[in-house]
Amino acid sequence: MFAVTKYTVSFCCSCKRKIKMKVFVFLAAVAVATNALSVHQHWANFKVRYNKNYESSSEESVRFAIFNENVKRVNEHNAKYAAGKTTYTLAINEFADLTKEEFRARLGISTSNVPKIKTTRHVFPENLTVEDTMDWRQKGAVLGVKNQGTCGSCWSFSATGALEGQNIILNKVTTSLSEQQLVDCSSKYGNLGCNGGLMDSAFAYIKDYGIQSESSYPYKGVQGKCVANSKLAVLWTKGFKDVAPTEDALKLAVGSIGPISIGVNADPLQLYGSGIIDDPTCDDQIDHGVLAIGYGTENGVDYWLIKNSWGTAWGEAGYYRMRRNANQCGITTLVSYPLI
Missing domain, CATH: 3.90.70.10 (Cysteine proteinases)
Incomplete structure (x- = not known):
């Protein structure tokens, strides 16, 4: 990732995060909706494929809710793609249990800048x-x-x-x-x-x-x-x-x-x-x-x-x-x- 100021720049692409970056696409490239499987089935598959383990049931509940919202986001976006209203597809991947803000924070600015x-x-x-x-x-x-x-x-x-x-x-x-x-x-x-x-x-x-x-x-x-x-x-x-x-x-x-x-x-x-x-x-x-x-x-x-x-x-x-x-x-x- 980068932190950019007028005089300094810092890159920190994946600081303090576990990123395997092995992405399994649950959706076809041209926007196949996920209703073939229930969101609970997708959640179970997601946890297995990305070795997701949560510290408590309450944390898992939070992560599942975020995942569910991201599944909806993917489906809604890909429906627009199928209708010719956007030029790219989304997919369920390793980051699907994170909010946009959490993902952005994981890509966050390093406290030390590189001159x-x-x-x-x-x-x-x-x-x-x-x-x-x-x-x-x-x-x-x-x-x-x-x-x-x-x-x-x-x-x-x-x-x-x-x-x-x-x-x-x-x-x-x-x-x-x-x-x-x-x-x-x-x-x-x-x-x-x-x-x-x-x-x-x-x-x-x-x-x-x-x-x-x-x-x-x-x-x-x-x-x-x-x-x-x-x-x-x-x-x-x-x-x-x-x-x-x-x-x-x-x-x-x-x-x-x-x-x-x-x-x-x-x-x-x-x-x-x-x-x-x-x-x-x-x-x-x-x-x-x-x-x-x-x-x-x-x-x-x-x-x-x-x-x-x-x-x-x-x-x-x-x-x-x-x-x-x-x-x-x-x-x-x-x-x-x-x-x-």
Whole structure:
């Protein structure tokens, strides 16, 4: 997640919460109502699938009431989707026993901010044009979706995703990079391990120390002692560039450079199922680090294609789409990419 002030930014994607991010969708992608099973049956299935255990019967009663309201919310929303009144579906997932406020609090601002490292902005060539549609997966520049688990390390996954993309595009080298090294070792650059961080700070660390492969420094999902070995580093950065905070600039960056690290407001993601998120109420209170890997248009709706770090069972096989050219969810607030 991010806390954004005029001068500082802090990422803490899942602080102090148990997030397995293994999402089971009870609803079909095109809005199948849950009345095939009673809400009590759904509740029983939900508790088993997500290993939900509550401290008391009273707490479970509260959670069941919230779950029931979320089931109604999902069904009502998906009925609108079926009627063509919205562009995305909702689904019952691990967060269905939380209110919006509780989910937002779990994505909450870290008490310690990560100082924003100064850098220059990328300057695009005059008259630069890019393709109308882009999906870097089709060009082989996006590796498989990963899962950050219980650790608030979204910032590290966003950073490695951008760096993996540049390594593929510029060096023709396909190597999964180590988020765990960033979690364990980049605290001197302001990052807070599983309690938050910032992609730019990760890029700055990698400039000085390099980064190992995922295989040589595997992900554990908890912050531990730094055991990085510079002899095993497979890539270094030369720094990083920020991108101007406009959607036009972000399109030029994604279209001409590759996958780009971004920060977003994750509020609409709580019960996301599929489709193009269009939420005019989603503001620029950034709390999650992700990777913009493309853009396009579907049924006349422009969208961004975004890679998440919550596993392949969440959303659209680990990805989601969000309306483009609508200035939603702070998507242009923090945009950067590594130089290699």
